[in-house]
Amino acid sequence: MASADKPINTDVPEKDVFTLHFLQSLSNLRRQNTFNSPEKTNDRVKKIKKAAYVSMARAAGGTNRLWSRALLRRAAKENSKVVRFPRRKKRVTCLRRRRSNRRDPVEEEEAERLRNLVPGGGGMETSKLMEETAHYIKCLSMQVKVMQCLVDGLAPK
């Protein structure tokens, strides 16, 4: 184990990347026939939300981040699509360290809660989880900004 970590990389792409992906997904949604019917607003809400998350996951680094992978996999499972991710060699060493490093029950309950919130958090140890959380928070806030701008821009009057 190295005594000094590499600096944590939590860079997030700019707003326009997010906007691009989100708008693409929205236009895909619009092409669906059943989308614009007024009765099924609930489904519409859900679909938009899902589209938001998926586009966010794709914009924020595709399959390089654990949470985005888990999100995409979850979404793909619902659509019964098969998603393939390139295998990373790092997995093995992470699993090997798991048993010895996950102790400290004081913070474990909080870490449990965090794991439930952040997608893909189930298999991570705490330090990795926090790294993912930081990136996730940044991406979420970027996505919120994008959506807010869209709403403000497209709202009537």
Added chain:
Amino acid sequence: MLDSLLTPSTSSHMQTSATTFDHEDFLNHIFASAPWPSVDETHAPQPPPSDVFVDSRNQQIMMMPLSSHHQNDNVDGSSAHALYSGFSATGSRPFHIPQGSGGGPMHQQGQTQRQPQQQASASTDTGGTAVSPSQSRTKVRARRGQATDPHSIAERLRRERIAERMKALQELVPNGNKTDKASMLDEIIDYVKFLQLQVKVLSMSRLGGAAYVSSQSSEAGGSHGSASSAVAGGNQPTGNSNDGLTMTEHQVAKLMEEDMGSAMQYLQGKGLCLMPISLATAISTATSHTRNSLIPGAGDVGGRPSSSNLSGKTVQTMNTLKLNSNGNCMAEGSSSIAVKEAVSISKP
């Protein structure tokens, strides 16, 4: 210019190093003389072949200017001066003497000057490159009084990592000035929930019909509060009885125990929203409504484009939250209580 130096000269020019040089020879002397004064005397008288730079002196030649860089400035200056003047094909004498005579003392000078330099730079090795930074990288040195067995080292490293990441997270999360780790984690969790809720609300508001929503942070004050503006248009209200309000409140109270998010969803489904009491009081004073009575809001709020009417009952169980409703100004007169309902959105 160098070609002239390389041409083999007659032996008449060959002398000992003490006096004059050959044209191609003086380069060797210049380069070789300073750190290796002894070598100088033995090698000098030999007539160098035309391929002068091939022999091992090549390395000496190459290394000399490099080593001179490590030395002090005045030492450098003298050797540089020597090099410089060495390339001019004029008198070899003037610069040899500082070479030859300075070669010996220069060497010692260099060494003594090198040492204080290194001591000044606080490295403990003598001569050569510094090894200490690489040493600290290869081995984790235990501090005084702490165990050095691998388990505690691993634990310490792990804790350091987690602390490092917590610091990074602290900057991201607003209100991240808590020093306690547990409360910091609570803040983080709340913030993630809040952001997810915001995404959800924004995706709902894109339908163009949602109500005003403000954040649900009851304990954390207004830190996360940001209202997303929405267009309240085209909602058809239906009448609602007074009992429905009580039921709604009970339902919401029940939902709030398990999960704030679902409580908010339920309320939004009814076209209601939650807001802190402070905000509600501010609105009520602005619209000159009293809090305690049920007042139909139609007549009073003609001026405002979107009215907010306060429901009369404050639910005691919810500490700082009040039910509030938002609706169109045109639809107000229809019901005696100030609750409007949006039909288009139903609870998922």
